[in-house]
Amino acid sequence: MNDDRTARVWTSITTQALAHGVAPDARHACYACAEALQATGVGLSLSLTRTPGRALPEPVIATSPIAERLEELQFTLGEGPSPEAAAQDRPVLVADLAADVNQRRWPGFLAAVGAHDIAAIFAFPVSSGGARVGVLTVYRAVTGNLSGPELADGLAYADAVLVLTLDHHSGLPVSSGGRRGFDPVDFRAEVHQAAGMVSAQLGVSVTDALSRLRAYAYAQDRRLADIAHAVVSRRLRFHPDGSVGAPDADDVADTNEGRADDSDLEGRA
Amino acid sequence: MNTLDQRVRDTFVDLADTLVDDYDVIEFVEGLATRVVDLLEIGASGLVLADHHGSLNLVAASSERTRALQLLQVHNAEGPCIDCYRSGSVVSCDDLSTADERWPRFARAARSAGFASVHALPMRLRDTVIGTLNMFGRRSEHLDSGKLELGQALADVATIGILHERTLRQHETVAEQLQAALNSRILIEQAKGILAERHRVSVADAFTALRAHARHHQRKLHDVAGNVVDGSLDVPAEPRPASGAVPPARRHGDSSRR
Numbered sequence: 097m098n099d100d101r102t103a104r105v106w107t108s109i110t111t112q113a114l115a116h117g118v119a120p121d122a123r124h125a126c127y128a129c130a131e132a133l134q135a136t137g138v139g140l141s142l143s144l145t146r147t148p149g150r151a152l153p154e155p156v157i158a159t160s161p162i163a164e165r166l167e168e169l170q171f172t173l174g175e176g177p178s179p180e181a182a183a184q185d186r187p188v189l190v191a192d193l194a195a196d197v198n199q200r201r202w203p204g205f206l207a208a209v210g211a212h213d214i215a216a217i218f219a220f221p222v223s224s225g226g227a228r229v230g231v232l233t234v235y236r237a238v239t240g241n242l243s244g245p246e247l248a249d250g251l252a253y254a255d256a257v258l259v260l261t262l263d264h265h266s267g268l269p270v271s272s273g274g275r276r277g278f279d280p281v282d283f284r285a286e287v288h289q290a291a292g293m294v295s296a297q298l299g300v301s302v303t304d305a306l307s308r309l310r311a312y313a314y315a316q317d318r319r320l321a322d323i324a325h326a327v328v329s330r331r332l333r334f335h336p337d338g339s340v341g342a343p344d345a346d347d348v349a350d351t352n353e354g355r356a357d358d359s360d361l362e363g364r365a
Numbered sequence: 366m367n368t369l370d371q372r373v374r375d376t377f378v379d380l381a382d383t384l385v386d387d388y389d390v391i392e393f394v395e396g397l398a399t400r401v402v403d404l405l406e407i408g409a410s411g412l413v414l415a416d417h418h419g420s421l422n423l424v425a426a427s428s429e430r431t432r433a434l435q436l437l438q439v440h441n442a443e444g445p446c447i448d449c450y451r452s453g454s455v456v457s458c459d460d461l462s463t464a465d466e467r468w469p470r471f472a473r474a475a476r477s478a479g480f481a482s483v484h485a486l487p488m489r490l491r492d493t494v495i496g497t498l499n500m501f502g503r504r505s506e507h508l509d510s511g512k513l514e515l516g517q518a519l520a521d522v523a524t525i526g527i528l529h530e531r532t533l534r535q536h537e538t539v540a541e542q543l544q545a546a547l548n549s550r551i552l553i554e555q556a557k558g559i560l561a562e563r564h565r566v567s568v569a570d571a572f573t574a575l576r577a578h579a580r581h582h583q584r585k586l587h588d589v590a591g592n593v594v595d596g597s598l599d600v601p602a603e604p605r606p607a608s609g610a611v612p613p614a615r616r617h618g619d620s621s622r623r
Binding site for chain 1: 417418419422423538541545548550551552553554555556557558559560561562563568584591594595612
């Protein structure tokens with residue numbers, strides 16, 4: 097399997113963190129992304145609210161003054177490539193901001209930007225299905241599309257930011273950036289099904305559920321995929337009181353899938 | 366025109382009709398996976414797509430059992446769909462009992478899931494392979510060139526269906542469209558999990574309920590799943606007895622429903 101890109105992206109993030117002598121976080125991912133994509137700046141806006149998909153994301157990180165100003169402008173006006181990427185949950189790639197079609201698309205934003213400081217904007221949702229965490233935006237001073245590999249890099253940095261943000265959200269010491277940072281194999285159907293199940297068990301958003309699952313896997317030193325499998329097989333259940341353990345007796349009877357050999361998975365999140 | 370020709374023609378007409386509408390990409394590929402099984406008279410089929418990490422992700426399968434097998438295949442980084450994706454050529458194994466050396470874990474898992482043969486066809490866009498269409502047979506079986514051609518035609522239709530979605534949007538690249546299809550699948554898996562937990566049913570039954578609801582209300586599967594995930598919609602789901610062992614009526618106190 098070709099996960100060279102994943103490895104390269106995480107190495108660049110870890111390198112940024114090491115230079116500052118701290119554990120990697122979303123800020124390092126933004127700086128590494130700016131460098132990899134030769135950006136004038138990179139901005140990150142987050143919407144880790146309890147009601148997913150409602151409020152506009154809020155700017156939290158910018159790697160340059162221009163990025164900071166443009167993030168503020170877009171999310172204050174609620175108009176521009178980044179709010180559109182957040183609302184539609186898809187990348188919005190604008191190779192030439194000054195093109196007529198874009199003037200019609202975001203008249204307020206483009207009037208405020210002026211012609212002087214930015215030529216192209218590429219906004220990537222930081223999300224996994226219904227777990228919508230925010231938008232990562234790359235600002236460039238020159239017009240032109242991202243190349244295929246650059247586009248894939250942008251998506252990979254957005255994935256890294258997702259993981260770092262979820263782990264920060266659940267209070268994890270994000271030393272998990274290295275070995276466990278982003279294991280593509282971990283992002284499989286069962287992980288998403290488990291996120292849905294835990295969201296129903298706890299009455300929280302799938303974003304929070306995913307965050308809880310990752311935190312639990314980390315605390316138990318287990319792979320996320322293994323924890324997800326136990327949840328989907330109904331051998332592991334998250335309780336609103338914070339405990340994690342075997343399912344209720346009637347769940348086991350209901351599904352006929354309960355097994356007694358997973359006591360090592362139980363514990364407190 | 367013989368019966369198969371007729372069915373093939375009907376299938377392609379149906380698929381073409383679907384592509385004209387504002388269709389749901391996952392519903393489209395799920396339907397295609399089922400048609401592959403019907404037309405080629407094989408045990409099961411599944412489609413995988415490559416993401417920007419270069420990993421293969423399952424986007425559709427004709428049955429949950431194939432789904433598990435596909436996942437295993439991807440987990441272990443071995444098996445026909447990975448070989449097919451890497452080479453861009455058809456990978457066929459008429460008899461899985463001879464494949465232990467080639468794919469030690471996959472061959473064993475496939476046999477224990479009741480499959481005896483496997484064929485993987487590339488989904489190509491010009492010189493890029495975006496994923497594979499995989500077909501599993503219940504018995505050792507050689508697919509003749511006619512069947513392989515038909516399979517390839519269906520794989521090509523799948524490619525068109527995935528990449529043509531939202532063609533009207535400007536500046537969309539292949540990578541974005543693949544991303545959209547994969548993300549849609551994730552949303553659906555999350556919705557399945559929520560319904561499975563809420564109604565105490567299997568994820569397979571939760572999927573059946575989601576699809577039935579989307580069809581009944583003529584909505585996109587993606588949109589229905591989105592509503593389930595954001596909490597604005599509940600979809601009733603009931604457990605379905607395992608096929609082949611359907612009792613006339615469930616006995617009182619029977620706790621063995623799946």
